[in-house]
Amino acid sequence: MREVAVIGVGMNKWGELWEKSHRTIWTEAALKAIDEAKVDRVDAMVVGCMSGGLFVGQEHLGALLAEQLGMGPIPGTRVESACASGGLAFRQAYLAVASGMHDIVLATGVEKMTDVDGGAATFALSTAADQEYEGFHGVTFPGLYAMMARVHMQRYGTTREQLAQVAVKNHAHGSLNPNAQFPMKVTAQQVMSSAMVADPMRLLDCSPVTDGAAAAVLVPLEWARKRSSGPFIRVAASAHATDTIALHDREDMAFLGSTAKAAEQAYKQAHIGPSDLSFCEAHDCFTISEVMVIEALGIAERGQGGKLTASGYTALDGKIPVNPSGGLKSKGHPVGATGVAQVFEVVEQLRGACGARQVKNARWALTQNMGGTGASTVIHLFERV
Numbered sequence: 001m002r003e004v005a006v007i008g009v010g011m012n013k014w015g016e017l018w019e020k021s022h023r024t025i026w027t028e029a030a031l032k033a034i035d036e037a038k039v040d041r042v043d044a045m046v047v048g049c050m051s052g053g054l055f056v057g058q059e060h061l062g063a064l065l066a067e068q069l070g071m072g073p074i075p076g077t078r079v080e081s082a083c084a085s086g087g088l089a090f091r092q093a094y095l096a097v098a099s100g101m102h103d104i105v106l107a108t109g110v111e112k113m114t115d116v117d118g119g120a121a122t123f124a125l126s127t128a129a130d131q132e133y134e135g136f137h138g139v140t141f142p143g144l145y146a147m148m149a150r151v152h153m154q155r156y157g158t159t160r161e162q163l164a165q166v167a168v169k170n171h172a173h174g175s176l177n178p179n180a181q182f183p184m185k186v187t188a189q190q191v192m193s194s195a196m197v198a199d200p201m202r203l204l205d206c207s208p209v210t211d212g213a214a215a216a217v218l219v220p221l222e223w224a225r226k227r228s229s230g231p232f233i234r235v236a237a238s239a240h241a242t243d244t245i246a247l248h249d250r251e252d253m254a255f256l257g258s259t260a261k262a263a264e265q266a267y268k269q270a271h272i273g274p275s276d277l278s279f280c281e282a283h284d285c286f287t288i289s290e291v292m293v294i295e296a297l298g299i300a301e302r303g304q305g306g307k308l309t310a311s312g313y314t315a316l317d318g319k320i321p322v323n324p325s326g327g328l329k330s331k332g333h334p335v336g337a338t339g340v341a342q343v344f345e346v347v348e349q350l351r352g353a354c355g356a357r358q359v360k361n362a363r364w365a366l367t368q369n370m371g372g373t374g375a376s377t378v379i380h381l382f383e384r385v
Contacts, residue, residue: 016211017114050085084378088339146201175326205287258374309322
């Protein structure tokens with residue numbers, strides 16, 4: 001297997017992009033990545049998109065978007081793993097380059113979620129749950145994560161204010177990100193007094209509905225070294241694991257088994273541990289999810305994610321910053337694009353190009369992108385070399 005580097009990334013400002021189409025949003029991000037990489041072609045492209053059919057009535061995205069680039073007949077592939085679709089697209093691009101199948105591959109993610117009303121968006125997202133059991137009984141993702149939060153709170157003593165501190169931290173980070181959908185700071189009191197969605201999850205505990213895209217260009221590391229003097233962003237590990245889709249089938253509703261398994265594989269591949277991380281981008285679709293993710297990654301001890309967050313350990317000036325981009329909470333969550341946008345943030349941070357939200361002396365970074373309530377997780381590790 002060849003070593004792989006990311007040489008170009010692209011992203012547009014996320015939000016409610018009424019004036020832009022699904023393909024336009026994607027093309028903007030893809031061209032930014034290609035321009036930054038200074039390449040005049042790609043050999044293949046992968047697009048992560050959870051549900052183009054339900055959100056905008058468009059499937060067959062591999063062919064459609066290859067045409068948008070004017071690079072057909074290159075191989076164009078659409079992949080889906082619910083909210084982990086972007087992470088999976090990046091993994092497939094990584095494998096294509098590492099295996100020697102292709103030399104220059106474009107990894108992308110896109111979702112346009114605001115062209116439908118709230119009910120239709122809720123239905124589209126709910127298809128990532130178990131339809132015969134969870135869907136049949138009307139359980140949506142806020143309800144599922146609320147159940148996870150209740151178990152975590154009762155078992156470990158996690159408090160309502162500790163959950164709120166996840167949103168406070170990530171909005172503080174996102175206020176420094178020009179691409180963020182909601183770049184404003186919030187207080188713990190604002191989070192805890194926002195509208196109830198599914199007890200104990202309130203509105204400001206939940207990631208928003210978002211339009212957006214992100215892209216990255218991957219090449220063999222040796223090829224990149226021949227073209228410039230660096231520094232280079234090396235993909236040090238790629239791991240993918242699954243769990244039961246239905247929450248009631250889990251051994252432990254308060255632990256993300258797929259994340260723990262993928263993290264174990266990734267650390268082994270890169271020959272590092274969680275204490276070596278400079279920072280990470282984690283899948284904070286709800287405040288409780290970040291708490292559980294940092295436990296599964298080994299950053300926090302099991303059951304102590306809320307307490308660790310409240311201590312400032314995961315803040316921008318803490319020991320291991322989590323979501324310096326603002327995360328899904330502040331930056332936004334166009335579900336198919338999120339995993340690739342995490343890569344965008346990692347590359348920019350490792351280059352030292354993030355301005356006021358720059359993590360000091362960043363060398364090692366991790367992205368964790370998951371689907372559903374953690375039924376699938378994709379993790380990548382990156383090193384500045």
